[in-house]
């Protein structure tokens with residue numbers, strides 16, 4: 001391909017880093033890449049995500065792609081709405097970073113060491129609901145802003161801790177500030193957390209093939225397919241209290257042969273007694289090629305357990 005590939009990105013440090021990772025992988029195949037900055041309404045507003053809407057970071061990039069101003073866009077996969085976008089193809093899902101959430105607490109504390117009444121900052125309904133469900137007596141404080149803004153609230157003493165995606169911290173070289181990587185037993189990540197989504201125009205078939213051949217990771221794609229299928233079946237947006245984590249695991253088939261399967265854990269909020277938010281959890285295992293069905297089946301199980309009572313972007 002002799003053309004220059006224009007990659008659209010938001011201007012945040014995380015977005016530039018993520019786009020840079022993909023740009024470098026493409027350049028390594030010999031193609032020329034140009035980076036184009038796109039401003040999104042999500043970058044201009046500091047209002048809670050629940051009020052400005054799902055897709056606030058991703059739709060301006062998609063519009064630039066459809067207007068032919070750029071050729072490739074890279075999203076944090078978990079920020080994408082579940083509905084497909086006409087004219088746009090998910091060309092590649094690169095290998096995932098560690099999907100878990102991370103705690104950054106004062107004095108090097110872990111979650112269990114934070115005294116009752118400690119103030120923990122997060123903007124995500126999913127994290128809020130799971131932190132409450134742990135029963136540690138923590139006070140959850142809604143926050144927004146980029147990684148640096150959130151971390152500063154701990155350094156300044158305004159909060160005792162914040163919870164952030166480990167992947168974002170890792171990509172910008174900040175794993176050193178993490179005081180505890182949260183076990184999925186305590187905190188299931190957002191569906192597709194830690195994964196990137198690389199999109200191009202559906203009509204751009206040659207580019208789609210190049211992106212898939214260069215960047216796509218089969219195991220990551222299967223895992224995020226299961227997690228996002230669960231999310232879609234619960235009809236919840238990215239800001240809703242739904243956590244999911246799929247992992248490729250080794251299992252034995254009926255003849256005792258080692259086979260790869262996909263394990264999926266999910267959690268969703270239900271209305272508890274006297275207004276409290278409870279979480280229900282479930283786990284299931286399926287053939288690696290049944291990822292989408294596995295997500296649907298686990299969603300059905302969570303709905304049976306009472307999930308869905310709190311649908312929509314509950315904050």
Ligand SMILES: NCc1[nH]cc(CCC(=O)O)c1CC(=O)O
Nearest residue numbers: 076079164165167168193194195
């Ligand atoms: N909602 C914002 C957002 N979108 C993607 C990431 C981190 C990177 C990732 O999960 O891939 C973050 C920040 C966070 O949740 O801490």
